[in-house]
Amino acid sequence: MTRPIELEAAERRFGSGHTQVVALHPTTLGVERGELLAIMGPSGSGKTTLLSLVGGLDQATGGRVLVEGKDVGRMSPSQLALLRRRTVGYVFQDLNLLAGLTARENVSLPLELDGAPLAAAQAQAAQALESVSLGHLADRYPDDLSGGEQQRVAIARALVGGRGIVLADEPTGALDSMTGESVMRLLRVHCDAGGTAVLVTHDAAHAAWADRVVFLRDGRVVDEARPAPTQEFSVGTTA
Amino acid sequence: MTLAYSVCILLQSPFEEDTLSVKFGLLALLADAPAHGYELKTAFERRTGGSWAINIGQVYTTLQRLERDGLVTELPSDGERHDYRITSAGTEALGAWFSSPVVIEAPPRDELTIKVLLAVAAGDVDVTEILQRQRRASIEQLQAYTRRKAQADPDRDVAFLILIDALIFRTEAEIRWLDASEARIRSLSARAGKATS
Numbered sequence: 001m002t003r004p005i006e007l008e009a010a011e012r013r014f015g016s017g018h019t020q021v022v023a024l025h026p027t028t029l030g031v032e033r034g035e036l037l038a039i040m041g042p043s044g045s046g047k048t049t050l051l052s053l054v055g056g057l058d059q060a061t062g063g064r065v066l067v068e069g070k071d072v073g074r075m076s077p078s079q080l081a082l083l084r085r086r087t088v089g090y091v092f093q094d095l096n097l098l099a100g101l102t103a104r105e106n107v108s109l110p111l112e113l114d115g116a117p118l119a120a121a122q123a124q125a126a127q128a129l130e131s132v133s134l135g136h137l138a139d140r141y142p143d144d145l146s147g148g149e150q151q152r153v154a155i156a157r158a159l160v161g162g163r164g165i166v167l168a169d170e171p172t173g174a175l176d177s178m179t180g181e182s183v184m185r186l187l188r189v190h191c192d193a194g195g196t197a198v199l200v201t202h203d204a205a206h207a208a209w210a211d212r213v214v215f216l217r218d219g220r221v222v223d224e225a226r227p228a229p230t231q232e233f234s235v236g237t238t239a
Numbered sequence: 240m241t242l243a244y245s246v247c248i249l250l251q252s253p254f255e256e257d258t259l260s261v262k263f264g265l266l267a268l269l270a271d272a273p274a275h276g277y278e279l280k281t282a283f284e285r286r287t288g289g290s291w292a293i294n295i296g297q298v299y300t301t302l303q304r305l306e307r308d309g310l311v312t313e314l315p316s317d318g319e320r321h322d323y324r325i326t327s328a329g330t331e332a333l334g335a336w337f338s339s340p341v342v343i344e345a346p347p348r349d350e351l352t353i354k355v356l357l358a359v360a361a362g363d364v365d366v367t368e369i370l371q372r373q374r375r376a377s378i379e380q381l382q383a384y385t386r387r388k389a390q391a392d393p394d395r396d397v398a399f400l401i402l403i404d405a406l407i408f409r410t411e412a413e414i415r416w417l418d419a420s421e422a423r424i425r426s427l428s429a430r431a432g433k434a435t436s
Binding site: 040042185188203204205207208209210213215222223224225226227 | 371374375376377378379380381382383384385386389407408410411414415418421422
């Protein structure tokens with residue numbers, strides 16, 4: 001079966017000659033269906049570049065990036081727009097929601113842009129908000145929601161319409177630890193239900209919700225962490 | 240400050256916090272109701288989220304010390320059970336303990352800190368690699384904790400969740416320290432690179 005995300009020696013260079021900067025060295029990496037993958041690394045290590053390549057927000061200068069088996073680098077602008085409306089949802093640290101639209105309208109927007117009838121789009125949006133426990137706040141405007149609530153609306157918008165892949169860039173960055181944890185739980189639920197998510201974060205406690213943590217340094221994958229199945233936690237075993 | 244001096248500080252004998260925690264743990268339990276040794280042992284383990292097994296011998300030794308200091312007293316026995324109850328002096332001591340913050344005065348005396356300090360000083364060891372190996376291990380530990388946390392019931396498992404949060408935040412602090420150490424080493428070698436070029 002095709003993996004939802006596949007990087008094949010994907011690289012990203014900026015500039016040329018002696019001023020050339022390599023943001024991402026040729027990187028090969030696959031993400032399985034149902035997997036929550038976290039990417040960690042210092043600033044400038046290439047985390048956001050990698051995520052942007054997968055989301056079609058940026059183009060690889062070498063190698064290939066496949067999303068659901070399709071080469072993102074060969075897509076036309078309209079195919080890329082379709083990819084983002086139907087397959088891949090994005091959650092950023094901030095600048096997520098349109099201030100002039102209610103929570104429900106923000107969530108239904110990608111469906112409406114995709115040509116769904118208004119009533120159907122709004123019904124799906126209401127359902128998506130329900131799934132992040134925000135059904136009761138559907139008619140609020142972003143300014144009337146807390147930071148954590150806004151981020152949950154952003155996740156509902158990223159997931160609405162059955163998009164299987166969520167790309168999240170520091171989604172918990174501005175949140176306190178309990179609120180950040182509720183955001184991570186939502187991503188975990190999405191992946192446990194067969195979805196796929198890639199999370200960029202500098203926060204180890206949030207990365208720990210992932211099945212696998214990839215470490216980037218200077219544009220290269222240098223290591224990865226995944227708990228061994230035998231790695232048991234000792235609490236409770238002494239009683 | 241020399242490295243040898245740093246290591247000496249780190250190796251100073253640790254605060255006897257284990258003994259103190261058991262002492263006040265038993266007092267706190269006896270503040271609820273009189274109890275005998277075995278009841279105290281199981282209740283202590285339950286209240287600390289199952290993280291801390293104590294042996295029955297330690298419970299009795301602690302009770303004897305508490306009785307010697309007038310903080311608990313043994314109730315008249317029917318021959319089989321030996322119940323203890325807290326005294327007013329014990330209640331006072333417990334109140335004072337709860338209301339005073341815990342200050343960890345000695346620097347952490349752990350193998351990891353010492354290993355990194357010695358590796359930095361050695362010069363011919365790849366410190367970045369040591370830090371990354373540790374970071375991977377710590378993240379994997381954090382993943383294991385987080386899995387347990389995700390399965391816990393927030394209403395029923397409060398003691399367990401508070402305990403696991405303590406473990407998570409301590410591990411997270413260790414990772415932040417690893418990141419900060421690496422950043423220091425990188426900026427040092429960047430400066431050294433400039434100086435020689």
